[in-house]
Amino acid sequence: MNHDFPVKVCVLFALGLTGCEQNDIKVYTVPKEQSAPPAMPDGHADHAAEPAPPKLKWNLPAGWKEGAPSEFRVASFRVKGPAGKEADVSIVPLPGAAGGELSNVNRWRGQVSQPPVSETELKALAQPVELAGQSAELYEQAGAGPNGEPLRILAVIQHRTGTAWFYKMTGDDQLVAQQKPVFVEFLKSLQFATTETAPAANADKPQWTPPGDWTEVTGGQFLVAKFTIAGGQAAVNISSSAGDGGGLAANVNRWRKQLGLGEQTSDELAKAALTRGSATFVEMSGTDARSGQPAALVGAMVLQPGQAWFYKLMGDAKIVAAQKDAFSKFVQEAKY
Amino acid sequence: MKALLKALPWLFLALFATEIIVVMLPKKDSAMHTADFGRLPVLLNGRIQPFDSVARNSLLQIRSTGDVPLEEVPSWKFWHHPAKLKSTDWLLEVFFKPDIADSRPIFLIHHPDLISELKLGDKGVEKSGLRYYTFAELENRLAEISAQARTASAIEDANRTTYQKQLLKLANGLLLYQRLKSSIQPEDTHNFAELLAKFQAALPAGLAALRAQQAGQQFDEAALKRFSGLAQQFDEQANFAYPLTVPPTDPANKDAWLNVGASVLSTLRGGGSLAPAVSFFARMATAYGHDEAAEFNSAVSGYKNWLLTGFAREVAKGRSEFYFNQIKVFLHATIIYLVAFMLAAGALLLFGPAPQLSESLRRSAFFLIGLAFVVHTFGLIYRMVLEGRPPVTNLYSSAIFIGWGACGLGLVLERVYKIGLGSAVAGLAGFVTLLIAHNLALGGDTMEMLRAVLDTNFWLATHVVCVTLGYAATFVAGTLALAYIVLGVFTPVLATKAGTANLGKALANMVYAIVCFATLFSFVGTVLGGIWADQSWGRFWGWDPKENGALLIVIWNALILHARWGGLVRDRGLMNLAIFGNIVTAFSWFGVNMLGIGLHSYGFMDAAFKWLMLFNGTQVCLILLGLLPVRRWRSFQLVQKV
């Protein structure tokens, strides 16, 4: 019999039992991280999944401090008042109608312990303001916050091309009341920058007659319109950009990438493109980069003064082939 | 009588060997050299394969058979070979005589609700209780079928009803058929050569008009219209065709095969002439459509000769795979295994009452197993050469290999013990595994390419082969144990003398030896698998279902051995444990794939799940049988009486 056997077993156990979760705090110094090179080159208008929010410009009011934008906020500000009082200003775009005015206003009222209002009462509450050159309604509510502190919320909801924009100032009752004229002035100063890649936000929908078997759905944040065909096996996305939207080649290559195809030179492209009426059509087939399924794509670009329109029919090859003519008619008959 | 008994094994061997040789001899082609066409190489699923493989795998997916029977023969008339449309002949019709192809009943629908939903009750042809429909009959239901299929495809696979699964299978079959139809010539073409000539004629003026239009200059509208109308047909074809049939014109880029439509359209960019393959295909199409055998044959041989200049390897690959498709080695092996199993079973049962006949049957079975093993090995190696891979690359080939391994073990046992049991086990295992393989082949191409992480011949040759041999050995041990229990309970055979001990003892020794063998291979195989995992994604063991399955076999075999060494079980217990090994192995082989999770999963198979449960049920019943008290065993009653 081996005498040190029990000792061995104990040692083994000790080893095994130290495998508990380690909760030690680490402290270390590292060189500053180099900024990453430009990420995904693929970030244009119809990529609703990863939209690059349109640029907003504003005049920063005195006493406001800009915070870093977050996942949700395109802009964020802090306002400091006397005696450590604070208010927070945020600008948040959300796709779709985002619940509508009434439910949002009542949600804010709930936050300041106020009873909900009805649709007609809401109208009475609305205060007209000017926002980026358009009129909008401001809702103001005050009351006791979650911990009984006096709280005031100023909020404006504005709908632009399928997106609801929330402009909100929240904070200490007195401070916010005192800052209200500043906030209203700030709203007036806002401007949507029309950069090359941003969609022209003030573009209204052209007039068109979609074929009977297309279903209009709420598109991504940066689509003018979206239709699905055959239960989503194919879809038509429509977007627009200021200027020439980066030109035909850039957009066709963007589409090609969505189908997992390589880039084409503008010469190759010119050969492949067909012009019908005021629209230039391209066709391609490949593999949908997102679903991994074989897919076909028919794209069209229409140049209007100061504005480019992009139409994309993409999906299952058979359906795309069947819908091609209807799509082409739809594009050519759209009135701007 | 004695002479006859002596000659019987040789007679059996000669009979089946002759059949195999006849099958393997080269066949004469028909007047239209369709077999030559079937040998031509194309690129599909990432690999070069002959047209015949495209045809066969498509038919398997659509009709669940490799060819199309042309007449109804009652199944009891087994000697009557019904006239058949061979796979390549069917494909030629689909390509070049679509009207006739549309009238072939190939779409299997057997869900009664689906038949009534599509109002097909009065249509279709019934064959052995299954209803087959032609494309023509289904054509005006296409919209409805695809609408319903869309709804069904939105549902997760595991949650689909049988109705939805059938519908999806039908919809996929219809899609595949339509894609095949426009694979060589655009749909509804009657004279492909003429269409191409028209396109080429319209090309220069059309291109010029197009350029002018784009530059905003005056252009010939008629020329552009004529040209774009034609181009559109090829464009649709380019999007829809199934195999890539046109070899690359640039010999440096051997992989850049195109389909016909894409190849025709590529002349737009290069401004060059048509690829030679397209012209040959056009000649074949027109000749076949007009039944001109001489012209068709000359086009096929012309194309083959053209291919030989730059694509000799591809031609050779097409030829050898075509041959492999034709001889159907595994089908013949299956038949021989079945006959051998029945002979061996007869030998076992007649062991006591008619020893001489029994010995003659035993030798017959042994000879046939030997022949089947040779045929099986030939098929296995042929596949390996075709694929350039070790024997096991997917579930299908694992079934083939398990059968082969089990048969090999059975042969060795028979050589050592000479009592017919080894042959019986080999015959049964060979028959069942090849049957499973046949059903697995219905999913489509069995030589599909291996995804990145599996693309390593070293690990496929070591880990996969070891683990699969472990499966095979565990199954052999389980099957021997089954024989022990069935023979022991129902017959007095176990008590008969075999060599130095009685048969029961000999069986116990066999099972023990095989379990040792299984332990060795499954342990080494499993650890090698862990090392592979460590090499490819950084952890030796991840408790992945497939890994756990292999581990279960190792644990179980180790348990059997330790239980035996510790004297916890004797022969009967050993047998029951070995039968449970069948359940463990079946879970590891198939069950884990049905969990639908994990890195190794191949997908959910519900039909297979039913069979697996049935299998487990029978094994449990046999274990219960094995637990009967000894006095109820016929074999041991005798022992006690003696």
Next chain:
Amino acid sequence: MLTKLYKIVTSLRLTVVLLALGLVLVFWGTLAQVNLGLYRAQNDFFRSFFIYWAPGGSSWRIPIFPAGYAIGWLLLINLFAAHFRYYQPGKKKYGIAMIHLGVVLLLFGQLLTDVLSTESMLHMRHGETKNYSEASSQYELAVIDTTEATTDKVVAIPAGRLAKLGEINQADMPFSIRVQTYYKNSALVEKTGPGYSEIAVTAGFGAGIWWRELPHETVMDRRDMPSGIVELVTPQGSLGTFLISAYLTRPQEFTHNGRRYQLALRGERFYKPFTLHLLEFKHDKYPGTDIPKNFSSRVRIERPATGEKREVLIYMNNPLRYDGDTYYQASFDPDNQGTVLQVVHNPSWLTPYFSCVLVGLGLLVQFGTHLVGFAKKRKVA
């Protein structure tokens, strides 16, 4: 009494019982993956001593079945003990000894791996250089002092500590962190929905966001996204309450006593004394299909301390082993412009190799001698 225990511990009966328990455990653990997910099932069934059952949602946890560690340890003990009891030196026993030594090595190596190994991910875009990898399932709260021009000072608090709530003090932080709420998995939205409550914070990004706690994620390719609320407290008073969340990809910034800080809940980071630079990522497919044939990353290693600078190619089944870590091609960005390498630090990675050879040889020797003996016996007969 002791001799009885000794007999039990060394008995083959115990071996068989343990193997049977192991069989049940592995089978059960495999099935449980369907509902629990791979990771959780691993922890519950294999990386613990017992499988627990909590009746009706109560806080009681009753051990109902031995789990991986218990069976593993008992098997090890049984193996060792039985060996001491039965082992007699002699040719016949070499095989058995080798087999069991190999199994011990394997089990022991795996226990060590469980204890000592760490896994993390290294994501690089084309042209990017990185000197750290990030764990994908372990989070840490990083408090980073970014005041200095060239270096950052990081205080990294593991998520396990956050989950315990309460106050965290660290000599290198001039404030303490009071964890008010911590959800191991959570959902964050900008507008309310059923089950959501508004996040009450006074600083940073959290205002106007709604959240809820989520159950542990069991789907294989998804992971938990923790969130919490922390208050930064100085002796002079509070700096405010902040939302910390794995959803926030940008760190939140604040200043205190003239120093700039960042606050981020992120995957636990492992810094290396060298950098990796992605030169090229390739995604090869079989011709005419989308079936992947190979993924490979061409990477440059630079180690300033030694002046080392070289290129390596990492591809499927061919990892880079460097500086005690192993880098595997694990994933890639959908646009094929970035690669994800799995980084594994496992000091005991070689044990299975030795074990495999030992057991394989042992089994061959053992069964080989059996077989030879058997053949001899038959010849005589």
